[in-house]
Amino acid sequence: MKTPPRLQPLVEEGLIDEVMRQLMSGKEATVYVVRCGDEIRCAKVYKEANQRSFHQAVAYQEGRRVKNSRQARAMEKGTRFGKKMAEEVWQNAEVDALYRLAAAGVTVPTPYVCFEGVLLMDLVTDAQGNAAPRLNDVEFDHDKALQFHAKLLREVILMLNAGVIHGDLSEYNILxxxxxxxxxxxxxxxDAAGSSVAASMLERDVTNLANFFGTFAPELIGSQYGKEIWNLYEAGTLTPDYPLTGKVPAPTEPVDVDAVINEIEVARLEEEDRIRRQLEQQS
Incomplete structure (x- = not known):
């Protein structure tokens, strides 16, 4: 196929030898299958901020810092330079997370480079060598659902022990x-240690998994694995093989009203994004 303009710099730099086809296009990025020497990889082309639907809310940006004070001030003021720096921080966050998680044993695609707003990484494939399906497109029975749910809880724990919370985990971003x-x-x-809403984000990620797999294994609906995992993390006793129960004692502390309001707002944005992804899948 004809090389898209955003991929041309990578071709010129010798990072990509051939753009083979478009794999998918969403609101945040377009992904292409590319050839790099003898390897088949994928190139994730991030869309500009004004073309994305994902909300770069304070909840997601909290804990992300730049070392250069001039850059930080520009980002706070929203200048043209500041917006450019914010985009770089946004894109580099994925690269940094991928390297960090791979080192921690989390199953993620291997990243190679992020250049000119394009992330070059491994293409995830199925047993036949085709692009791997999303979790949402896989058939499950009761036992297989429980097996996958347990595997993904272990991945969530490995991520958390590496200091990372996905923040948008669902059946649409798991291959x-x-x-x-x-x-x-x-x-x-x-950043699990740098965000004031880390606990609620983790719980939401885990609840998304329970709701999806609960369609096939109803006993997962209403489980409290997210709260349980966070409590163990705070206590310093969380390990990937900890025997989780999905149950936690009822809280006795006063309710933090501001935190509840914040969680409701984050949940609203997530629901908007979930509906948008469903519509994309249907189109």
Whole structure:
């Protein structure tokens, strides 16, 4: 196919030898299958901020810092330079998270480089070598659903122990290769130690998993794995093989009203994004 303009710089730099086809296009990015020497990889082309539907809310940006004070001030003021820097921080967050998680043993695509707003990484494939399907497109029975749910909880724990929370985990950003689930789409990754809403984000990610797999294994609906995982994390006793129960004691502390309001707003934005992804899948 004809080389898209955004990929031309990577071709000129010798990072890509051939653009083979478009794999998918969403509101945040367009992904192409490319050839790099003898390797088949994918190139994720991030869309400009004004073309994306994902909300770069304070909840996602909190904890992300730039070392240069001039850059930080420009980002706060929203100048043209500041917006450019914010875009770079947004894009580099995914690259940084991928490297960090891969080192921690989390199943994610191997990243190679982020250049001119394009992330070059491994293409996740199924047993036949075709692009791997999303979790949402895979058939499950009761036992397989429980197996995948347990695997993904372990991935969430590995991520959390590496200091990372996905922040938008659902059946739409998990691929399934011949070995099992592969977690993708991490530009909104949250620093577990640097975000005031880390606990609620983690709980929402885990609840999304329970709701999806609960369609096939109803006993997962209403489980409290997210709260349980966070409590163990705070206590310093969380390990990937900890025997989770999905249950936690009822809270006795006063309710933090501001935190509840913030969680409701974040949930509203997530629901808008979930509906948008469903419509994309249907179109």
């Amino acid at each position: 399934v290769d011949e070995q099992g689930p592969v977690i993708i789409d991490l530009p909104q990754a949250i």
